[in-house]
Amino acid sequence: MADLRNDFVGIKSPNPFWLASAPPTDKEYNVRRAFEAGWGGVVWKTLGLDPHIVNVNGPRYGVIHGADRRVLGINNIELITDRPLETNLREIKAVKRDWPDRAMVVSLMVPCEEVCWTDILRDVEETGADGVELNFGCPHGMSERGMGAAVGQVPEYIEMVARWCKAATRMPVIVKLTPNITDIRYPARAALAGGADAVSLINTVSSITSVNLDLMAPEPTIDGKGSHGGYCGPAVKPIALNMVAEIARDAQTRTIPISGIGGVTTWRDAAEFIALGAGNVQVCTAAMTYGFKIVQEMIAGLSDWMDEKGYATTEDFKGMAVPNVTDWQYLNLNYVTKARIDQDKCIQCGRCYAACEDTSHQAISMSADRKFDVIDAECVACNLCVNVCPVDGCITMEELAPGALDERTGRVVEAAHGDWTGHPNNPGAVAAE
Amino acid sequence: MGATQRQDGIVAGRLSPEAYVENFTDAYPPLDPHEALVAADRCYFCHDAPCIAACPTEIDIPLFIRQIQAGSPKGAAKTILNQNILGGMCARVCPTETLCEEACVRELAEGKPVQIGALQRFATDTLMATGEHPFTRADPTGKIVAVIGAGPAGLACAHRLALHGHKVVVVDGRAKPGGLNEYGIASYKTVDNFAQAEIDWLMKIGGIRIETGAMLGRDFTLDELRHDYDAVFLGMGLSGVNALMLDGAEDRLGNAVDFIATLRQSDDLSRLPIGRRVVVIGGGMTAVDAAVQSKLLGAQDVTIVYRRSQERMGASRHEQDHATASGVRLVCNAMPVRGVEGGVEFEYTQETPDGLHGTGETFTLAADQVLRAIGQTYGEAPGAVLDLERGKIRVDTEGRTSIASVWAGGDCAAGGEDLTVTAVAEGRDAAESIHRALSA
Numbered sequence: 001m002a003d004l005r006n007d008f009v010g011i012k013s014p015n016p017f018w019l020a021s022a023p024p025t026d027k028e029y030n031v032r033r034a035f036e037a038g039w040g041g042v043v044w045k046t047l048g049l050d051p052h053i054v055n056v057n058g059p060r061y062g063v064i065h066g067a068d069r070r071v072l073g074i075n076n077i078e079l080i081t082d083r084p085l086e087t088n089l090r091e092i093k094a095v096k097r098d099w100p101d102r103a104m105v106v107s108l109m110v111p112c113e114e115v116c117w118t119d120i121l122r123d124v125e126e127t128g129a130d131g132v133e134l135n136f137g138c139p140h141g142m143s144e145r146g147m148g149a150a151v152g153q154v155p156e157y158i159e160m161v162a163r164w165c166k167a168a169t170r171m172p173v174i175v176k177l178t179p180n181i182t183d184i185r186y187p188a189r190a191a192l193a194g195g196a197d198a199v200s201l202i203n204t205v206s207s208i209t210s211v212n213l214d215l216m217a218p219e220p221t222i223d224g225k226g227s228h229g230g231y232c233g234p235a236v237k238p239i240a241l242n243m244v245a246e247i248a249r250d251a252q253t254r255t256i257p258i259s260g261i262g263g264v265t266t267w268r269d270a271a272e273f274i275a276l277g278a279g280n281v282q283v284c285t286a287a288m289t290y291g292f293k294i295v296q297e298m299i300a301g302l303s304d305w306m307d308e309k310g311y312a313t314t315e316d317f318k319g320m321a322v323p324n325v326t327d328w329q330y331l332n333l334n335y336v337t338k339a340r341i342d343q344d345k346c347i348q349c350g351r352c353y354a355a356c357e358d359t360s361h362q363a364i365s366m367s368a369d370r371k372f373d374v375i376d377a378e379c380v381a382c383n384l385c386v387n388v389c390p391v392d393g394c395i396t397m398e399e400l401a402p403g404a405l406d407e408r409t410g411r412v413v414e415a416a417h418g419d420w421t422g423h424p425n426n427p428g429a430v431a432a433e
Numbered sequence: 434m435g436a437t438q439r440q441d442g443i444v445a446g447r448l449s450p451e452a453y454v455e456n457f458t459d460a461y462p463p464l465d466p467h468e469a470l471v472a473a474d475r476c477y478f479c480h481d482a483p484c485i486a487a488c489p490t491e492i493d494i495p496l497f498i499r500q501i502q503a504g505s506p507k508g509a510a511k512t513i514l515n516q517n518i519l520g521g522m523c524a525r526v527c528p529t530e531t532l533c534e535e536a537c538v539r540e541l542a543e544g545k546p547v548q549i550g551a552l553q554r555f556a557t558d559t560l561m562a563t564g565e566h567p568f569t570r571a572d573p574t575g576k577i578v579a580v581i582g583a584g585p586a587g588l589a590c591a592h593r594l595a596l597h598g599h600k601v602v603v604v605d606g607r608a609k610p611g612g613l614n615e616y617g618i619a620s621y622k623t624v625d626n627f628a629q630a631e632i633d634w635l636m637k638i639g640g641i642r643i644e645t646g647a648m649l650g651r652d653f654t655l656d657e658l659r660h661d662y663d664a665v666f667l668g669m670g671l672s673g674v675n676a677l678m679l680d681g682a683e684d685r686l687g688n689a690v691d692f693i694a695t696l697r698q699s700d701d702l703s704r705l706p707i708g709r710r711v712v713v714i715g716g717g718m719t720a721v722d723a724a725v726q727s728k729l730l731g732a733q734d735v736t737i738v739y740r741r742s743q744e745r746m747g748a749s750r751h752e753q754d755h756a757t758a759s760g761v762r763l764v765c766n767a768m769p770v771r772g773v774e775g776g777v778e779f780e781y782t783q784e785t786p787d788g789l790h791g792t793g794e795t796f797t798l799a800a801d802q803v804l805r806a807i808g809q810t811y812g813e814a815p816g817a818v819l820d821l822e823r824g825k826i827r828v829d830t831e832g833r834t835s836i837a838s839v840w841a842g843g844d845c846a847a848g849g850e851d852l853t854v855t856a857v858a859e860g861r862d863a864a865e866s867i868h869r870a871l872s873a
């Protein structure tokens with residue numbers, strides 16, 4: 001049995017699945033039930049200064065659906081907690097007392113003045129919480145007031161606030177990053193420079209999910225108007241994975257612990273974040289879509305997979321994929337594959353044909369009786385047919401062994417690595433020694 | 434208290450009033466909007482989709498399903514009706530399990546095709562509920578065409594001709610238009626007087642006049658029609674039935690098609706007499722419909738007896754299952770020999786390379802009503818001198834008969850399966866051919 005116990009910057013939890021700071025962690029009732037369901041920890045819904053903020057009283061979420069109304073992404077215009085600070089602190093203390101083995105991290109967002117941060121940190125320490133997360137991420141509402149993403153988009157502010165906080169508390173400080181920035185490495189470096197113990201990412205992506213064509217207004221619509229919100233859920237996972245990998249492989253930030261967030265829905269998503277260097281993961285949308293129980297699938301799935309692979313703890317595979325994230329220029333151009341269609345699995349829908357014929361390389365033939373075959377002399381191995389095929393494993397990519405003829409180029413596949421840096425078409429190529 | 438299910442003889446009122454209502458409601462209730470979206474999401478939008486080729490009217494199925502997915506069921510209906518103006522009826526009556534749904538790649542993949550028929554009904558019902566008719570008639574051409582028979586073939590032909598601006602007079606011998614849509618299709622497939630509602634909706638194109646109660650051959654001749662009209666389309670269906678002699682059971686023997694027509698026209702099913710033990714002889718759609726509806730009318734035991742093996746039945750597997758699920762018993766490889774006291778004697782059969790033979794072994798089924806459903810035939814209108822092919826009007830691929838300016842389609846024309854959807858396709862294609870001829 002794999003050991004899922006997690007130690008993230010000294011914060012211990014029975015498993016690496018935390019609920020992210022959001023509605024699931026908004027109050028005692030939720031968090032107690034989350035812990036009962038098996039969540040390893042929570043990041044409490046972001047606290048602010050009193051008087052507490054207010055939320056809109058109309059709809060606050062928008063959605064992108066896939067087939068069968070499967071939730072692919074949610075967008076929200078919710079702000080931080082809309083309850084008094086005192087209430088939250090009291091509840092945090094009570095829950096932590098009853099659940100000492102679970103991680104209790106408190107998310108914070110106050111104005112960019114040192115006293116605001118030191119005051120609230122003192123209050124949080126009294127609750128017995130295990131750590132704090134600085135919310136520099138929310139892209140809507142709070143950013144208009146100079147907080148959230150407005151801080152997260154300016155590396156100097158991140159560094160400054162992180163430094164204030166580290167000086168003011170014994171608790172580990174996690175800086176939560178916004179993805180609404182061009183290069184995620186800059187805010188990560190700033191957090192590190194400010195002395196933060198870790199970064200967590202991503203917060204939500206600025207978005208308008210849809211436009212109501214009757215009201216001619218963005219959704220969710222509040223009395224005829226809409227505002228951009230923050231996008232999350234499975235749709236943002238690719239963005240989050242890339243940002244996590246960027247930080248994990250950057251020479252300056254590779255040592256900073258990462259809490260991976262963004263679209264984690266199953267154990268596999270979590271394993272992917274951890275393989276890219278995350279020490280644990282946080283989840284919001286999956287819980288909002290399916291309820292707290294989903295953590296049971298995550299725990300069982302991760303554990304089974306680790307057993308199969310022989311990983312005793314998450315540390316055993318943490319960051320293992322990082323060395324394999326590279327720049328395009330180093331990809332091996334001598335690696336040649338061809339699409340292969342398993343005729344026994346093929347259900348003859350012809351989607352591969354339409355995709356390749358209309359938008360790719362006319363490399364799939366179609367017979368009168370709907371047999372689809374790959375034409376090796378045309379196939380560039382783009383993978384589009386594999387992606388659009390509705391049957392898992394029906395179309396696969398087969399590697400051509402060195403020495404084999406690539407019918408498309410007429411060249412024999414070379415065994416040696418050859419990338420763009422040495423390619424004859426590259427004006428800046430360095431000749432191989 | 435009227436009769437009960439256990440009373441011998443052919444009697445009416447075997448069931449309670451509520452039971453009649455319950456038995457004759459929609460056998461396959463329509464999808465609600467949620468169900469339709471779930472069902473539509475299963476379509477893969479196949480390239481050159483096999484389902485299209487499997488539909489005799491070649492409806493662009495992936496396109497209309499995508500329109501449902503994208504929230505435009507009315508647009509979906511227009512896609513359907515473009516190809517098949519009786520798409521609403523076809524959605525109810527097509528044996529989709531042997532047509533589009535059989536070809537669905539998800540039938541191959543999972544044995545569970547996309548519910549094409551049900552989705553088609555969802556789209557067409559949605560549009561028809563608004564009363565909108567999404568087609569506009571072209572400017573009048575000044576030409577006039579006679580259509581004989583107001584069944585699916587005649588109606589499809591008439592609508593397409595009207596769309597092109599021709600004037601159309603549809604003549605039908607029966608009291609109501611619709612052909613077998615009105616008189617033949619099982620009542621549980623087309624509830625709420627759908628056949629007439631669909632015709633009313635179809636007529637909104639304008640330029641069509643329907644005359645009922647007038648018969649070609651009895652009231653006028655084909656030559657007269659050819660003289661008075663620019664073109665003639667014959668969509669008369671099959672008016673004859675195959676004969677079956679059953680000595681000793683004449684008093685109990687009826688014809689399934691007539692039985693169903695009476696049932697379809699009845700406005701009080703409790704007054705429709707039905708046997709306690711009904712035997713239906715035949716193996717096609719008509720046999721199943723007659724048997725199931727006998728059961729629904731309160732017959733205690735209903736048996737279909739088919740002379741060949743079950744695999745060779747004309748009724749699809751799905752229809753056979755519908756029959757057995759309704760409590761009908763299927764007996765295969767048996768043929769009737771004679772009527773006996775209180776029943777019918779059958780002989781088992783065997784299929785050999787040189788044909789079907791009795792085995793000599795017999796058995797008797799108790800029966801106070803026997804319905805024969807062994808196929809219909811083209812009964813030629815007197816005076817018409819058309820070339821025939823295997824007993825039906827010979828036509829070319831466009832529906833032209835051996836006589837100039839006369840076209841034919843539907844069940845009365847040779848070729849194609851005897852289905853509503855085939856009749857629609859042939860009527861529509863003949864109209865296009867007539868239009869080309871009249872525009873030349």
Ligand SMILES: Cc1cc2nc3c(=O)[nH]c(=O)nc-3n(C[C@H](O)[C@H](O)[C@H](O)COP(=O)(O)OP(=O)(O)OC[C@H]3O[C@@H](n4cnc5c(N)ncnc54)[C@H](O)[C@@H]3O)c2cc1C
Nearest residue numbers: 582584585586606612613649669670843844851852853856
């Ligand atoms: C009991 C039964 C159940 C069926 N169930 C199904 C089913 O579930 N699904 C399916 O796809 N198909 C079914 N069919 C077959 C389908 O109904 C026919 O294939 C279809 O109706 C043929 O259309 P049509 O227009 O050619 O002929 P018809 O529908 O038969 O219409 C012909 C019309 O012509 C009229 N007519 C005939 N002679 C003359 C004349 N001399 N002058 C004027 N008018 C005339 C008739 O009164 C009739 O109205 C069923 C058939 C039967 C008998």
Ligand SMILES: Cc1cc2nc3c(=O)[nH]c(=O)nc-3n(C[C@H](O)[C@H](O)[C@H](O)COP(=O)(O)O)c2cc1C
Nearest residue numbers: 020021022046076135203232233262263283284285
């Ligand atoms: C309704 C809603 C409210 C949120 N509120 C906060 C918040 O108060 N503080 C915060 O740091 N992140 C907040 N988030 C962002 C989430 O914590 C998380 O970073 C994001 O949803 C990505 O993870 P996911 O894809 O698992 O949902 C919120 C997200 C949602 C959907």
Ligand code: SF4
Nearest residue numbers: 356379380382383385
């Ligand atoms: S990999 Fe790309 S180019 Fe090759 S067959 Fe598939 S779609 Fe066509």
